[in-house]
Every structure is written in structure tokens, then in C-alpha cells.
Amino acid sequence: MTQLQACIDGIGLLGPGFDSWTEASAILSGRQAYAARPLNAPPPASLPPAERRRTGTLVKVAMAAGSEAIAQAGANAAEVASVFASSGADGDNCHAICEALASDDRLISPTRFHNSVHNAASGYWSIASGAMTPSSVVCAYDASFGAGLLEAMTLVAVEGRRCLLVAYEAPYPEPLNSTRPMPSPFAVALLLSPRASEKSQARLAVELVDAPLSLMPDKEIETLRQSIPCARSLPLLAALAQGKAGRVVLDYLAPLHIAVEVTPC
């Protein structure tokens, strides 16, 4: 089977009870207990104030995770290609548009409209970082993390360039949340590189498999893994936090799973 290889130079994480990768790695390596608490999405400091005001929770969590991964590697975001993966666009914004369109007055604001595109986070990221590099925006419903990982790994392998993968989600408000329940916003970012450097934390080898999924030992964290598409990455994050060689199997599109071999650098 085809194996795709890359090195991880930086990691970002934001979720309920996970304020950053640095803090979360103590929990995911088993050194500290997990305590769920609501996530606070920080405003993206790198955006000009006018743009910053226009961003909702989804864009904020994506940019926070992406920024953490870039900062950890000491990378220049403007030089890095990107892949943004999420199962939906901004849910609050979508709800507001659908409410307006169902009313007698169908006026929607230009900002609402341009924020409705699935690639809003990618657009704001490129504006904030000055990155004129290619940016992919992919969706595969609950398999969106896997789709993003494959897109980023093929970009690194085929084009031989550094790529930032950001997988991110935020819940819809009601009534859409009942049709697509999600407990919390969540975002994970991996800065992938074709070559090892002094910044590299681990080497990844990715392939499509039939093998059974890796689960999380902590029940609450396992619930997160099952209920938020980008939290399907948690077994990989746990392996990275433990800093040991190992193999995890992540969720993808049935009947396929994605196996990731992790080798610390």
C-alpha cells in the first residue's frame, strides 16, 4: 500500500478543556487529568481590527490553532501552503442568513454573505499571514479530518513543500444543532514538512487501511473524539504527546481508516 511521509514541525490545539497544545499534551500523555470546561475562542490578533470584528467562533478557533502550530515551529506563515478541513461553514452565520431568507425582508448583509463561504477561515488566514500560497479547503462530513490529512500529506509528498493542516469545527445554533449535534468548538493544527529539521517533533507515515480504530482511554475524551469531526485526530495527538513510537488508526470514510505511524524525531 502507498505510504505518505511527512515530519511534524508544530502542533496547535484548542478544545473544551484544552486551552493549547502545550497544556493539552500533559493531559493526552496521561500526566494530568482531563477536566471539561467551555472553550474560550480568542480573537485573532493577527487580523486588522475591521476584519477581526467580522470573524465568528469557527474562524477564531481555526486561526488560534493554526497560529500556535506556526509559532511553535518558528515558521513564517506567509511561506507555508495550507489545508483547511471542516465539516461545515460558520453555523451562526448560516442560521442568520436562513432566518433572514425565510422572513418577509430577505436583505442580508454583504459581510454575512462573504462569511458564508466554506473557505472563510482560509481567506482570513491568508489575509492575516500574507500567505499567497495555495490553500485547499476540504469537507468530508465526519471524515473531514481524514480528508484534510490526506490532502495535506499528498501536498507535502508531491510538491515537496511545507503545509499547515487546520481542522476545525463549531456547533450550529438551534434549530440546525438538533439536526447536526456537536458539543463544542474544537480545532487542531499540524505543520507538516517534507524534510526533518531541528524543529521536527515526529515523523509520520500515513496509509489507508481496514484495521480497527484507535480509541481514547478516557471516556470523556473518547466522547469528544466521536462527536466532533476534527477530534477524530485525538489518538494521533495522544501518540504525539506521549513522544513514543507507535501506530494509531484514525477514522475516515467507511470502509477505509487511516493508519499513522509516529516516530519521534
Add this chain to the structure above:
Amino acid sequence: MSPLLLSHFTASSCLGLGLDATLAALKARRSGLKPCQFETVHDLQTHVGEVEGVDGVALPDALADFDCRNNRLALLGIEQDGFGDAVRAAVARHGRRRVGVLLGTSTSGILQTEQAYRRRDPATGALPADFHYRTTHNTYSVGDFVRSYFDLEGPAMVVSTACSSSAKVFASAARMITAGLIDAAIVGGVDSLCLTTLYGFNSLELLSMRPCRPYDADRDGLSIGEAAAYILLERAPAQVGAADILLLGAGESSDAHHMSAPHPEGLGARMAMQAALDSAGLEVSAVDYLNLHGTATPSNDAAEGKAVAGLFGDRVACSSTKAATGHTLGAAGGMEAVICALVLRHGFMPGGAHLDRLDPAIAIDYLAANREQAPRRALSNSFGFGGSNCSLLLGRGDAE
């Protein structure tokens, strides 16, 4: 990149269903745009490119939950020109896990949600029980639908970068094939009329009241269309036929400038076109025809015109076919790649429609009429909100 073969392709838009209707309309310079009568949209003075017969399409029983305008259009388009049979033959050749599905859309089945919001429970606000978010509204819906329709088990995704979506899937598919994850890919795009885009572009004052006039001095906005376009991509064999169409290069870039306005100098657009040439290892002189993004908004055509003039001067014949099809948004990249494939196969270059007076400020060779001259290679531009740019370079098998 290594060239890929477009082993089969089809497109359906307001020009008609399938390649023959599309080709005939382009040859006759006929536009499919009509005054908007779509759904309940009676208050917008605009023209739309609506595909006929979408409402009458019935999905297979097993896929009933996918029922929405976008997936009806997806199904209507996918069985034109024997495309479905070509996919089934490719699956027999390569296996169900080795054929990927990579499609572009901007709004997916959002119309289903827009309509469901009119039928919310008056007491609880809940959406009606017959509303299926996952299989209609969700961005992946059309990818899931096509993967399920062909009973595939390989990689799949939907790319959603607004109006560059179904161009960027070619670049992603090329990487996946090169990396060895798949042997063939169904690429293209499906985007359908909905209220979000009609009222959204209206809010930006980007809708023309007349059928859109790309590159006209008095252009005043776009006309929205809808389309389903599909291409089966496979590795090119050692010996290709003269009239075979190949994907030679793909270039992607970001404007990093503004969410809904292009870079004023067209810098990102120029980078994408240059990257497509670089990935093919070709010079600007290799391009004979350029299918412009050409939305007919004042700012898009001005910025794209600067980028094209800067890179090619006036040495390449250009036109936008959006005056014929409307702007099919997330399907535009796929639709216009198929138009380029038709142009290469049938040896002509389509002139832009609805042109009164070419914009004298844009120094490119814009075709005001069809040119009966056979191009060997064609470049197709697709740019979207968020500053997402993609250019595709296609060529004939005998172009050397």
C-alpha cells in the same frame, strides 16, 4: 506534473444537457440566461442560467435522503454522454477503492435548508422531520451522493473554495494520483441556484439587471447560473490519441487581500496562471486560448485583465463564457474545463456574448466573435471569494 488524461467528460448547464447541446450553443454564441423566475425570487431584477428539468429528476430509492436540487442536478448531469458508464468501466479496471471522488461546490444543498426554515415548528422552532442535513445541506453531500451512487469505497472529498472549488479538485486529484493513493478520480463540480447566492450577490450590488457582459466597458455585474460538470481523470498512457485531452498543469494561489474583492492588480491571479505554466513546464507562448474567469463585475474583469495582460500581453486569444452559462460558482471551474476540452477537440475558440463595446482599458485579445482557429492548449481561470485562485492548463494529445 505528469500529464493526466481526461478519459471522459460531460457538462450540463443552462446551455443544455451534455456536450452536444453545450457545443451547439457555443458555436451559435447562444446564451442560456433568462430573467429570474427561480423559486420564490420575484423581487430581484436579474438574469439566471437555470438548468431545465432539474425539478423532475427522481433519485434512486436507496439514496432518497439525498433529495435536494443540488443532488438532482448532480444526477441529471452524471448520466449524460455515457459518463456513468465510463465511471463503471473505470471502477472495473481499477477497483472500487482506487477511484476517488473529488468534487467542488459552493452552496451544496443549502436551498433545502432555506426552504425548511419556512416550515419551522411554530411552537419549538424545530426544522421539519423530513429535513436531512447531512445528505442535503452539508458541503460533502454531493461527494457522498456520487460516491454512494457508484458504490465506491475509495477516498472522497468536496473542495469548497467558493468559485474556484471545481478547478482546485483537478490539482488535488493530480496529487492523489501522483502519490499513488488512487488510479482514477471523478472530478468536477455541481452548484445549483439558491436564495443565499441570489440575495447575497445582490447585497454586494454585484448582480447585473441585464444578462452579464464580461469585459464590456459598461459591464455592471454578474448573472448567476448552475451546472453539473464531471471529468474522469486517469494517468495518461504512453501513447495518447491526437484528439485526446490532457491536464498538463494546475496552479493555485491566494490573494491574501480581501474576502470578497480581488487583488486590484490581479497579483494572485497572475501567480496562479504562472504556477499552472510552471507545473506543466511550459512558457506563455504555449497557450493558444484562455477561458477567463470573467464574471462581468467591474473589479474582477479589471483585475484579471491586468494579470492576463501582464503575463501574456495581447498574444493569447481570450474570452469568458459566463455570458452564455452565467456564473456557475462552485461548478464554474469544472464547467469551463469541459468547455476548454470541447474547444480543443473541435478546433475553435468561442467569442464572448452580449458584448457591446470592449473595455478599452483592458489590453488583451478578447474574442468578440468565434474564431475558427484550432487551439492546441487552453488555460482556464477560476477565482473565488476569500482570494482563492486556480488556473488549469489543458492540451491536445498532439500538441508538441
